[in-house]
Amino acid sequence: xxxxxxxxxxxxxxxxxxxxxxxxxxxxxxxxxxxxxxxxxxxxxxxxxxxxxxxxxxxxxxxxxxxxxxxxxxxxxxxxxxxxxxxxxxxxxxxxxxxxxxxxxxxxxxxxxxxxxxxxxxxxxxxxxxxxxxxxxxxxxxxxxxxxxxxxxxxxxxxxxxxxxxxxxxxxxxxx
Amino acid sequence: xxxxxxxxxxxxxxxxxxxxxxxxxxxxxxxxxxxxxxxxxxxxxxxxxxxxxxxxxxxxxxxxxxxxxxxxxxxxxxxxxxxxxxxxxxxxxxxxxxxxxxxxxxxxxxxxxxxxxxxxxxxxxxxxxxxxxxxxxxxxxxxxxxxxxxxxxxxxxxxxxxxxxxxxxxxxxxxxxxxxxxxxxxxxxxxxxxxxxxxxxxxxxxxxxxxxxxxxxxxxxxxxxxxxxxxxxxxxxxxxxxxxxxxxxxxxxxxxxxxxxxxxxxxxxxxxxxxxxxxxxxxxxxxxxxxxxxxxxxxxxxxxxxxxxxxxxxxxxxxxxxxxxxxxxxxxxxxxxxxxxxxxxxxxxxxxxxxxxxxxxxxxxxxxxxxxxxxxxxxxxxxxxxxxxxxxxxxxxxxxxxxxxxxxxxxxxxxxxxxxxxxxxxxxxxxxxxxxxxxxxxxxxxxxxxxxxxxxxxxxxxxxxxxxxxxxxxxxxxxxxxxxxxxxxxxxxxxxxxxxxxxxxxxxxxxxxxxxxxxxxxxxxxxxxxxxxxxxxxxx
Numbered sequence: 071x072x073x074x075x076x077x078x079x080x081x082x083x084x085x086x087x088x089x090x091x092x093x094x095x096x097x098x099x100x101x102x103x104x105x106x107x108x109x110x111x112x113x114x115x116x117x118x119x120x121x122x123x124x125x126x127x128x129x130x131x132x133x134x135x136x137x138x139x140x141x142x143x144x145x146x147x148x149x150x151x152x153x154x155x156x157x158x159x160x161x162x163x164x165x166x167x168x169x170x171x172x173x174x175x176x177x178x179x180x181x182x183x184x185x186x187x188x189x190x191x192x193x194x195x196x197x198x199x200x201x202x203x204x205x206x207x208x209x210x211x212x213x214x215x216x217x218x219x220x221x222x223x224x225x226x227x228x229x230x231x232x233x234x235x236x237x238x239x240x241x242x243x244x245x246x
Numbered sequence: 247x248x249x250x251x252x253x254x255x256x257x258x259x260x261x262x263x264x265x266x267x268x269x270x271x272x273x274x275x276x277x278x279x280x281x282x283x284x285x286x287x288x289x290x291x292x293x294x295x296x297x298x299x300x301x302x303x304x305x306x307x308x309x310x311x312x313x314x315x316x317x318x319x320x321x322x323x324x325x326x327x328x329x330x331x332x333x334x335x336x337x338x339x340x341x342x343x344x345x346x347x348x349x350x351x352x353x354x355x356x357x358x359x360x361x362x363x364x365x366x367x368x369x370x371x372x373x374x375x376x377x378x379x380x381x382x383x384x385x386x387x388x389x390x391x392x393x394x395x396x397x398x399x400x401x402x403x404x405x406x407x408x409x410x411x412x413x414x415x416x417x418x419x420x421x422x423x424x425x426x427x428x429x430x431x432x433x434x435x436x437x438x439x440x441x442x443x444x445x446x447x448x449x450x451x452x453x454x455x456x457x458x459x460x461x462x463x464x465x466x467x468x469x470x471x472x473x474x475x476x477x478x479x480x481x482x483x484x485x486x487x488x489x490x491x492x493x494x495x496x497x498x499x500x501x502x503x504x505x506x507x508x509x510x511x512x513x514x515x516x517x518x519x520x521x522x523x524x525x526x527x528x529x530x531x532x533x534x535x536x537x538x539x540x541x542x543x544x545x546x547x548x549x550x551x552x553x554x555x556x557x558x559x560x561x562x563x564x565x566x567x568x569x570x571x572x573x574x575x576x577x578x579x580x581x582x583x584x585x586x587x588x589x590x591x592x593x594x595x596x597x598x599x600x601x602x603x604x605x606x607x608x609x610x611x612x613x614x615x616x617x618x619x620x621x622x623x624x625x626x627x628x629x630x631x632x633x634x635x636x637x638x639x640x641x642x643x644x645x646x647x648x649x650x651x652x653x654x655x656x657x658x659x660x661x662x663x664x665x666x667x668x669x670x671x672x673x674x675x676x677x678x679x680x681x682x683x684x685x686x687x688x689x690x691x692x693x694x695x696x697x698x699x700x701x702x703x704x705x706x707x708x709x710x711x712x713x714x715x716x717x718x719x720x721x722x723x724x725x726x727x728x729x730x731x732x733x734x735x736x737x738x739x740x741x742x743x744x745x746x747x748x749x750x751x752x753x754x755x756x757x758x759x760x761x762x763x764x765x766x767x768x769x770x771x772x773x774x775x776x777x778x779x780x781x782x783x784x785x786x
Binding site: 096097099100103104107109110111112113114115117118146149150153154155159160163166167169170209212213215216217219220221223224225226227228230231234235 | 253254256274276279345346351352353354355356357360458460464467468471472504505506507508510675677678695696698699700702703706707710711713714733736737740741742744
């Protein structure tokens with residue numbers, strides 16, 4: 071059996087365990103809801119987690135995935151973790167929770183000569199984590215930018231008005 | 247050799263769960279999770295009880311010595327005063343129907359942001375002091391005695407509720423969690439705990455009539471400046487009647503529409519529309535604020551700030567009041583104004599549109615009509631010459647602002663208007679609109695920048711739905727009738743659905759409005775080129 075097929079056959083089990091491991095990073099009383107409600111708008115956190123998990127696992131397995139598609143799939147998920155009350159490491163580390171699960175389910179089923187395939191898969195995960203890191207940083211910058219922009223907007227008309235008090239400067243003013 | 251933690255060890259964010267019950271788990275006051283406290287001079291000036299300096303991140307909040315007595319007495323007082331509160335304390339069966347309906351819970355996944363548990367913070371105190379079982383069995387049935395940490399906990403979670411009332415919609419008993427949050431905030435103000443972003447506008451409103459504390463002459467000059475902009479765009483300078491007696495209508499809108507982007511475009515829309523209708527109205531520099539941040543502190547403060555509306559209508563002799571696009575202003579008007587400030591001055595009359603003759607029976611009591619109702623009526627009677635193609639650069643969606651939607655049922659009128667002024671309109675998913683609408687995440691005085699991070703997670707359910715229609719239909723404009731939304735949704739959209747801009751309804755009405763005698767319009771209210779200009783030039 072090809073390595074890719076081994077990854078494929080374990081797909082549902084690995085994704086489910088991984089998603090649950092991510093849900094377990096939230097308080098116990100919240101995880102039941104996260105696990106059970108499927109609607110993307112009623113339970114957006116679970117929806118974005120599942121969207122990210124599926125694409126990431128498929129990309130890690132070695133399926134043909136464009137980097138842009140992977141970025142798109144993890145975008146909401148990383149945006150969420152970037153503003154939830156957790157450390158940056160905790161925000162991103164959930165990607166690495168996939169490794170022990172793959173080592174449990176996928177690695178034992180691969181033949182010895184396929185070890186390189188497995189290592190390649192883990193390396194692909196490392197790449198995805200770096201992509202996530204970029205999105206994470208961009209998200210944090212957006213939060214900071216939002217704060218600045220909001221302060222400016224609140225008083226935008228006041229500044230315009232203050233500059234007009236006493237009449238607009240003449241066009242020639244300041245020119246020699 | 248030192249041992250590095252494993253990824254699992256790094257992400258184990260629940261060391262306290264389930265080892266500790268939610269009862270004992272205390273919130274962490276970290277930057278970005280709490281609002282800055284109200285300043286002592288502000289609280290003194292507003293005669294708020296027990297004004298003092300304090301820091302939410304500090305261990306000691308410098309509460310008055312007898313804080314416990316003050317809070318227990320105040321709670322007893324509120325229970326006696328509001329029968330609804332007592333009822334809400336007694337009847338909840340903790341069924342959990344509300345639990346997953348709160349945008350704060352969905353965004354934070356913090357169990358105490360489930361409305362049922364947020365209220366349980368107060369209910370546990372009630373159970374201990376007011377129920378026999380609670381007195382006897384205590385903690386085993388979820389009763390607890392007030393302590394210093396609980397005060398902090400109440401503060402933490404009372405300001406993680408935007409009083410949007412989405413949870414109430416799903417409660418089989420109709421428990422209004424927003425009212426409970428309002429009471430908790432009121433109790434906290436008794437021991438001098440308020441937030442700057444709310445108390446500062448309250449102070450400004452008390453002194454000058456608007457949130458930013460802009461004095462009458464400056465307020466007027468800013469409006470004149472916006473009228474100048476209207477002239478640049480439409481070619482006709484709209485009238486700006488101020489404090490004039492004897493007009494039929496007094497117009498009151500949130501001051502955010504005068505001072506803040508993108509609200510100003512909505513305000514310019516009002517001016518252009520009223521000018522086109524030759525409406526017999528006046529603005530007021532005294533009632534220069536429809537918003538009422540008093541409603542986020544205490545009922546008495548809300549009543550005081552709201553009184554200016556009728557007082558000004560009486561002073562100027564206006565028959566009725568037309569209200570602008572504001573959110574909580576309409577909650578106060580629709581639900582509390584009669585009790586606060588009624589009955590209306592004797593000369594005021596049930597509003598009748600001077601253009602269509604429609605009698606607004608629904609406003610017979612308050613004498614206040616919402617601008618969306620007014621506009622929908624105009625359009626229904628064919629009184630506006632509209633060219634929706636002027637908004638063809640926009641693919642719009644409609645955000646039902648919580649207060650107009652859930653507190654006054656304003657669901658179809660704004661949609662009716664919007665569909666007549668734009669050609670491209672798409673709804674967000676069904677369970678995120680109309681009565682089910684998700685809050686912007688920063689209403690009820692939480693639209694302050696220091697909690698931007700919190701706002702991005704609490705607004706996530708709204709942002710998520712917006713992103714969906716952006717990707718599916720190419721939506722690039724979200725419209726709403728709330729000034730707080732117009733302030734809070736742009737950063738939210740920038741985070742969750744970058745590329746979507748936000749506007750009020752009347753901005754788009756004025757864009758589409760073909761005014762009598764206007765020269766050919768080339769710009770929209772934002773002074774951007776109108777769509778189809780190139781095609782028209784080629785045609786010519």
